[in-house]
Amino acid sequence: MNIWKNFVKPVVVGISITVTFIDKIGYVARVDGKSMQPYFNPNGVTDYVYLSHWTIRHFEIHRGDIISFISPKNPNHRIIKRVIGISGDTIRSFKTDEIVNIPNGYCWVEGDHIGNSLDSNHFGPLSLGLITAKATFVVWPPSRWQRIKTELRYERLPLNLLPLK
Amino acid sequence: MIHPSFIVKVKNSLLSFVQYGCVIHCFFEHIAELAICVGPSMEPTLSSNDVIVTEHLSPMFKKFNYGDIVVSKSLNNPKEFVCKRIIGLPGDRIYFNKIQIVPNGYVWLEGDNRENSTDSREYGPVPQGLITGRVICKIWPLKEVMMLTVKSK
Incomplete structure (x- = not known):
């Protein structure tokens, strides 16, 4: 009885509360690699970002958001990329120069470091179900502390948003 | 006036509600449902x-x-x-x-x-x-x- 009350129960409850917090609210993760340079890891210093599960609990994403998702090619990998297009948009793929229409329930993700990033240019539109979180803050190193802005570069705007010539 | 023991009771039941809620969430989300x-x-x-x-x-x-x-x-x-x-x-x-x-x-x-x-x-x-x-x-x-x-x- 004492083992249960003093040891097993607090451990089980503690783990459960932590896991529930991570599942519902969010957690801090390290950004690896060069694919999001210069936005993340600008001088080769590894950034830590806060990934919010709460913000995208209804899978609401916008162009320019930075999201993390499970890689379609390898279910053990989480990837962090920027949303370029949402369903209904028309994108010109960087790799093959094809015109792609994003179907319902999908989005188009790309790394900021074009040409050095495994993204939708390789695996095509991303199913929204694979999205796990949205990056909202850079929390470490302290000099880089900032809220992550939703922004899109002009040259990667979806074709349907470009002003007509 | 609210009796202090009532506040303690409410606090305790809220705490155990959160605890059990989290345990149940974890079970259904990560083990079986x-x-x-x-x-x-x-x-x-x-x-x-x-x-x-x-x-x-x-x-x-x-x-x-x-x-x-x-x-x-x-x-x-x-x-x-x-x-x-x-x-x-x-x-x-x-x-x-x-x-x-x-x-x-x-x-x-x-x-x-x-x-x-x-x-x-x-x-x-x-x-x-x-x-x-x-x-x-x-x-x-x-x-x-x-x-x-x-x-x-």
């Missing part, structure tokens, strides 16, 4: 309104076998779940209209009711990251209670 089937795509194995038990451990460890019935998020609607059988694993050749090879990280899902099922034959291979659960057994209706797992090879 009940689900109700809708639609004809898995007949005759599963029909509408059958209650099934699904576990979340084998998807977590990415252990998939031929013949497993799995629950997966729908490819084009993340709030919808589909229940299908694993027919092909990465590297397999699937002969349907044309020859397709299941890429790394994907599975090929088909319903048991081949005449009336929207599955990989229509939308192609499904990323393993979308699979949330594996069906273990059927517990309702009582007459048809049975295990639905296959022996792993």
Whole structure:
């Protein structure tokens, strides 16, 4: 009885509360690699970002958001990329120069470091179900502390948003 | 005036409510849960309104076998779940209209009711990251209670 009350129960409850917090609210993760340079890891210093599960609990994403998702090619990998297009948009793929229409329930993700990033240019539109979180803050190193802005570069705007010539 | 012992009672019951809520959430989210089937795509194995038990451990460890019935998020609607059988694993050749090879990280899902099922034959291979659960057994209706797992090879 004492083992249960003093040891097993607090451990089980503690783990459960932590896991529930991570599942519902969010957690801090390290950004690896060069694919999001210069936005993340600008001088080769590894950034830590806060990934919010709460913000995208209804899978609401916008162009320019930075999201993390499970890689379609390898279910053990989480990837962090920027949303370029949402369903209904028309994108010109960087790799093959094809015109792609994003179907319902999908989005188009790309790394900021074009040409050095495994993204939708390789695996095509991303199913929204694979999205796990949205990056909202850079929390470490302290000099880089900032809220992550939703922004899109002009040259990667979806074709349907470009002003007509 | 509110008696102090009343506040203590409220505080304690709120605390245990949060604790039990978190334990229950973790169990249903990461270990096992009940689900109700809708639609004809898995007949005759599963029909509408059958209650099934699904576990979340084998998807977590990415252990998939031929013949497993799995629950997966729908490819084009993340709030919808589909229940299908694993027919092909990465590297397999699937002969349907044309020859397709299941890429790394994907599975090929088909319903048991081949005449009336929207599955990989229509939308192609499904990323393993979308699979949330594996069906273990059927517990309702009582007459048809049975295990639905296959022996792993």
